[in-house]
Amino acid sequence: MHEYSLACEIFETVIATAHNNKALAVNSIKLEIGRLTHVNADQLLFCLDVLSRDGIAKGAKIDVNFVSPCGECECGYRGDAGVSDNVRCEDQPPLYEYTGLTCPTCGKLLQLVGGNDLIIQAIDIEI
Amino acid sequence: MLMHVVNINKDVLKANNELAYSNRKLLVKNRIFAMNIMGAIGSGKTTLIEEAINSLKERYRIAVIAGDVVAQMDASRFEKLGVRTVAANTGRECHLDAKLVERSLANIDLEDIDILFIENVGNLICPVDYKLGEHLRVVVVSVSEGDDTVLKHPMIFRTSDLAIVNKVDISEAVSADPSKMKADIEQLNPSIPILLTSINDRISIDRWIEYIESYLK
Numbered sequence: 001m002h003e004y005s006l007a008c009e010i011f012e013t014v015i016a017t018a019h020n021n022k023a024l025a026v027n028s029i030k031l032e033i034g035r036l037t038h039v040n041a042d043q044l045l046f047c048l049d050v051l052s053r054d055g056i057a058k059g060a061k062i063d064v065n066f067v068s069p070c071g072e073c074e075c076g077y078r079g080d081a082g083v084s085d086n087v088r089c090e091d092q093p094p095l096y097e098y099t100g101l102t103c104p105t106c107g108k109l110l111q112l113v114g115g116n117d118l119i120i121q122a123i124d125i126e127i
Numbered sequence: 128m129l130m131h132v133v134n135i136n137k138d139v140l141k142a143n144n145e146l147a148y149s150n151r152k153l154l155v156k157n158r159i160f161a162m163n164i165m166g167a168i169g170s171g172k173t174t175l176i177e178e179a180i181n182s183l184k185e186r187y188r189i190a191v192i193a194g195d196v197v198a199q200m201d202a203s204r205f206e207k208l209g210v211r212t213v214a215a216n217t218g219r220e221c222h223l224d225a226k227l228v229e230r231s232l233a234n235i236d237l238e239d240i241d242i243l244f245i246e247n248v249g250n251l252i253c254p255v256d257y258k259l260g261e262h263l264r265v266v267v268v269s270v271s272e273g274d275d276t277v278l279k280h281p282m283i284f285r286t287s288d289l290a291i292v293n294k295v296d297i298s299e300a301v302s303a304d305p306s307k308m309k310a311d312i313e314q315l316n317p318s319i320p321i322l323l324t325s326i327n328d329r330i331s332i333d334r335w336i337e338y339i340e341s342y343l344k
Contacts, residue, residue, distance in 0.1 A: 002220060002253055007140055009139050010139060012133075013137055015136060021131065021133050023131075027130065036282065037140065037256055038253065038255060038256055039283065060302070095179060099281035099315055101193065116140070116256070116259075117140060118139045118140045119136060119137065119138045120136070120137045120139065121134045121135065122132050122134045122135055123133050124130060124132050125130070125132075125133060126129065126131070127129045127131050
């Protein structure tokens with residue numbers, strides 16, 4: 001969708017945090033991507049790679065943790081609405097796999113809660 | 128050399144949501160009902176808003192924020208109808224965000240407005256992730272986009288409050304089945320009201336306007 005502008009915002013935060021902590025280098029960046037956002041992880045990583053080609057974040061490893069929404073039903077069921085959390089980013093499951101999920105208890109369409117965030121969790125720096 | 132983990136925990140998308148919340152508070156304070164009209168390029172968003180303005184402008188004070196990569200064209204269509212119009216140029220972005228709406232609201236005398244139409248950029252993807260502060264999210268899909276469009280873009284139909292299947296009068300010419308589109312929307316979002324509209328069917332347009340008015344009472 002707008003991976004480049006999101007990557008710029010992430011990159012600016014990473015660099016500012018690194019400078020504030022007097023970092024010599026950024027070794028890794030931990031991101032959390034909600035599976036219901038339209039953020040394409042591959043494109044985001046490509047943009048971050050381009051942005052960090054020079055400077056202290058050069059070569060930083062980027063760890064992405066995908067967060068599935070939680071499924072909720074009016075019958076009271078509440079549980080995981082995940083397809084599988086162990087997929088690599090290039091295997092990101094398409095959105096429609098989530099939109100048709102039904103309640104395992106009563107069969108109604110599950111309401112999806114969460115999975116809408118894009119979070120910079122932490123950076124690992126050398127000081 | 129020391130390794131050190133610095134926790135950041137910053138949600139990149141949350142900043143927009145917070146701004147959207149403050150937009151909403153401003154709208155509520157001024158008793159303005161705001162609609163975010165989303166849909167693909169050419170789905171009929173501008174025309175549906177024009178029709179609503181024509182029918183409602185004698186009874187309500189209306190403003191429009193026209194969002195587009197180059198917004199002046201649509202904005203001039205609304206201006207011709209004599210309503211307060213702000214062109215919100217997104218430049219390179221493919222959606223409106225809460226910041227652009229905040230800036231646009233600063234150019235409107237909010238005390239003098241009852242209804243605000245926010246026409247989003249033609250796109251079924253990006254507007255989903257960006258709340259603006261609106262009360263009602265409307266998605267417009269036209270039959271000419273193909274009757275498989277709904278299932279290809281599930282999230283916008285999951286997160287909208289009203290769905291409009293537009294241009295149903297040309298369904299046959301474009302080999303699309305509007306009842307399939309309606310069924311697909313119902314499957315994705317069983318509680319969403321769905322209107323089937325055509326600019327050539329006055330009754331269907333009146334239903335859209337009645338729907339807006341039902342929120343104003």
